[in-house]
Amino acid sequence: MSDTENTGQPGELAAETKVSRRTLLGAGVVGAGAAGLAGAAGLTGGMVIGATPAFAKEAAESTDIPPGKLDDYYGVWSGGQSGELRILGVPSMRELIRVPVFNLDGGIGWGITNESKRVLGANAPINGDTHHVHMSQTDGHYDGKYLFVNDKANTRVARIRCDIMRTDKITNIPNAQAIHGLRVQRVPHTKYVFCNNEFRVPHPNDGRDLADPKKYFAVFTALDAETMKVAWQVLVDGNLDNTETDYTGKYVGSTCYNSEGATDLAGMMDAERDWVVYFNIARIEAAVKAGKYKTYEDPNVPVVDGRHGSDLTLYVPVPKNPHGINASPDGKYVIAAGKLSPTVTVMSWKKIDEWFEGKLKNPRDVVVAEPELGLGPLHTTYDGRGNAYTTLFIDSQVCKWNIADALRAAKGEKVNYIRQKLDVNFQPGHNKASMAETRDADGKWLISLNKFSKDRFLHVGPLHPDNDQLIDISGDEMKLVSDNPVYCEPHDCFMIKRDLLEKHVKRIWDRKDPFFAETVAMAKKDGINLESDNKVIRDGKKVRVYMTSIAPVYGLTEFEVNKGDEVTVTITNMDDVEDLTHGFCLANHGINMEISPHETASVTFTADKAGVYWYYCTFFCHALHLEMRGRMLVKA
Numbered sequence: 173m174s175d176t177e178n179t180g181q182p183g184e185l186a187a188e189t190k191v192s193r194r195t196l197l198g199a200g201v202v203g204a205g206a207a208g209l210a211g212a213a214g215l216t217g218g219m220v221i222g223a224t225p226a227f228a229k230e231a232a233e234s235t236d237i238p239p240g241k242l243d244d245y246y247g248v249w250s251g252g253q254s255g256e257l258r259i260l261g262v263p264s265m266r267e268l269i270r271v272p273v274f275n276l277d278g279g280i281g282w283g284i285t286n287e288s289k290r291v292l293g294a295n296a297p298i299n300g301d302t303h304h305v306h307m308s309q310t311d312g313h314y315d316g317k318y319l320f321v322n323d324k325a326n327t328r329v330a331r332i333r334c335d336i337m338r339t340d341k342i343t344n345i346p347n348a349q350a351i352h353g354l355r356v357q358r359v360p361h362t363k364y365v366f367c368n369n370e371f372r373v374p375h376p377n378d379g380r381d382l383a384d385p386k387k388y389f390a391v392f393t394a395l396d397a398e399t400m401k402v403a404w405q406v407l408v409d410g411n412l413d414n415t416e417t418d419y420t421g422k423y424v425g426s427t428c429y430n431s432e433g434a435t436d437l438a439g440m441m442d443a444e445r446d447w448v449v450y451f452n453i454a455r456i457e458a459a460v461k462a463g464k465y466k467t468y469e470d471p472n473v474p475v476v477d478g479r480h481g482s483d484l485t486l487y488v489p490v491p492k493n494p495h496g497i498n499a500s501p502d503g504k505y506v507i508a509a510g511k512l513s514p515t516v517t518v519m520s521w522k523k524i525d526e527w528f529e530g531k532l533k534n535p536r537d538v539v540v541a542e543p544e545l546g547l548g549p550l551h552t553t554y555d556g557r558g559n560a561y562t563t564l565f566i567d568s569q570v571c572k573w574n575i576a577d578a579l580r581a582a583k584g585e586k587v588n589y590i591r592q593k594l595d596v597n598f599q600p601g602h603n604k605a606s607m608a609e610t611r612d613a614d615g616k617w618l619i620s621l622n623k624f625s626k627d628r629f630l631h632v633g634p635l636h637p638d639n640d641q642l643i644d645i646s647g648d649e650m651k652l653v654s655d656n657p658v659y660c661e662p663h664d665c666f667m668i669k670r671d672l673l674e675k676h677v678k679r680i681w682d683r684k685d686p687f688f689a690e691t692v693a694m695a696k697k698d699g700i701n702l703e704s705d706n707k708v709i710r711d712g713k714k715v716r717v718y719m720t721s722i723a724p725v726y727g728l729t730e731f732e733v734n735k736g737d738e739v740t741v742t743i744t745n746m747d748d749v750e751d752l753t754h755g756f757c758l759a760n761h762g763i764n765m766e767i768s769p770h771e772t773a774s775v776t777f778t779a780d781k782a783g784v785y786w787y788y789c790t791f792f793c794h795a796l797h798l799e800m801r802g803r804m805l806v807k808a
């Protein structure tokens with residue numbers, strides 16, 4: 173049996189059926205790329221790889237979290253085209269909460285409340301495409317402060333405060349279209365969030381140069397993590413896919429699959445090599461300071477020129493349409509995955525430094541190995557014990573390989589650097605090992621985020637869930653331990669040890685929280701004490717209704733307005749009991765919001781229909797929760 177035919181998973185299809193299905197999937201995916209991949213397959217053909225059975229007999233690390241017990245890790249998942257984030261417990265894989273970001277969320281009223289609308293901005297789109305979520309770091313360790321996530325769909329980046337797990341800032345990225353790769357500066361701390369612009373367009377993008385793709389370009393963006401303003405951008409050749417930072421704070425690199433500047437599939441696969449472009453942060457800052465920049469759509473955003481020939485950047489040719497780029501937790505290497513090449517390219521941060529110092533001549537001198545792993549390598553993660561784990565999309569496998577051995581093989585030694593190939597179900601994109609984005613990689617758990625689930629779950633209609641598989645990597649062998657259906661393609665995730673995040677998370681709102689400070693200021697102008705007052709303030713055709721909520725009553729069980737008034741209802745939950753959340757749903761007005769203990773939330777709408785409209789509490793807060801309601805009386 174050849175390596176890709178490995179099977180034997182309990183409950184799996186017969187080997188023969190499965191092989192044909194796997195082949196079919198691979199073929200379907202290859203599609204127009206067949207020519208390039210045929211070459212790649214040829215390369216892999218003669219290779220001896222140390223595959224092991226996909227499912228080991230011995231019991232894996234237990235994922236069993238008994239009732240009342242807590243998980244060891246928080247898992248933070250992007251939500252793909254749902255536009256949200258999700259927080260899971262690992263290893264149970266129980267979903268703990270969703271964090272709406274770019275999407276409308278009726279559960280808590282995200283996109284409905286004034287507080288969320290202030291974050292989203294006026295007339296903001298209410299869909300998103302979140303791929304890459306990363307936590308802020310200090311000296312290469314998670315610091316529990318912020319999460320950052322991209323919106324490929326609408327060219328935005330959001331920040332989520334970890335203490336309340338709420339999105340608190342969203343920035344539209346100018347001079348760009350489609351923000352894909354996103355990473356945080358690790359060292360000395362997350363000063364910048366780096367964002368990749370995937371699609372090349374004309375600038376300004378106002379109807380000029382439509383048919384002249386040579387004039388299109390893409391930019392690399394550094395966002396200030398505290399202000400969430402764009403600090404600077406770099407004009408690049410080609411496009412930008414994924415990005416990664418080093419462990420010194422000096423460099424950040426991005427993969428480019430469209431070095432061709434093409435606008436169609438064949439064109440984007442034309443070159444045998446595209447590249448990884450590295451940015452020299454200090455030099456870029458100096459160039460900005462020296463005024464060596466232009467501006468495009470936003471006069472406040474300096475754009476320096478980092479195209480070929482610039483001393484701000486280093487373009488390292490790598491094979492072919494590279495995708496993922498991931499730094500090893502020892503701070504030494506950064507590995508770009510070949511996608512249409514069966515190889516990954518291992519580059520040395522130290523050599524990148526030497527190149528910028530002028531000590532190396534050829535950009536390829538920073539490459540220390542280019543091991544062949546299998547078909548469709550997309551992303552790599554690490555166990556902190558010198559092993560790398562690369563997803564093979566087309567082979568539907570995770571390949572575990574040893575970095576030191578790959579370096580020895582690159583020097584001509586006869587060593588097998590591949591440790592194991594594990595079948596996953598099916599077609600993995602990202603993978604991520606626990607704590608692997610930091611110096612604290614602990615090599616316990618690996619998630620393989622698989623794009624197809626086929627028949628792994630009960631059928632729920634033509635749209636199948638993705639399958640995020642949990643794999644135990646604590647021993648010598650990878651062991652698949654659970655299948656987990658997920659909605660609308662989370663691309664990436666990370667796992668952080670419970671104690672590192674738990675201490676930063678609030679269990680009850682602080683009354684001084686900036687999240688609702690503007691609402692508090694509005695109340696103050698009206699002479700309202702939000703914690704005790706229940707009052708209606710009329711201001712022409714604007715009516716502001718202030719009330720408290722204490723289970724099981726609202727401070728106001730009725731208020732009266734005139735048809736056509738613009739009504740703002742502001743509610744402050746004065747219950748002290750943790751977990752005692754109230755809701756406010758106004759019948760037939762499309763309004764629902766959540767108010768957790770000591771939170772103030774508000775919503776503004778037009779009372780456009782005369783009549784009696786009940787409002788009621790949507791969170792089951794008390795035995796008399798159903799009775800927790802009141803009337804809005806709208807006079808004709």
Ligand code: RUQ
Nearest residue numbers: 303550601602663
């Ligand atoms: S990146 S797999 Cu690979 Cu956005 Cu999705």
Ligand code: CUA
Nearest residue numbers: 789791793797
């Ligand atoms: Cu308050 Cu239910």
Ligand code: CA
Nearest residue numbers: 429430440441
């Ligand atoms: Ca290409």
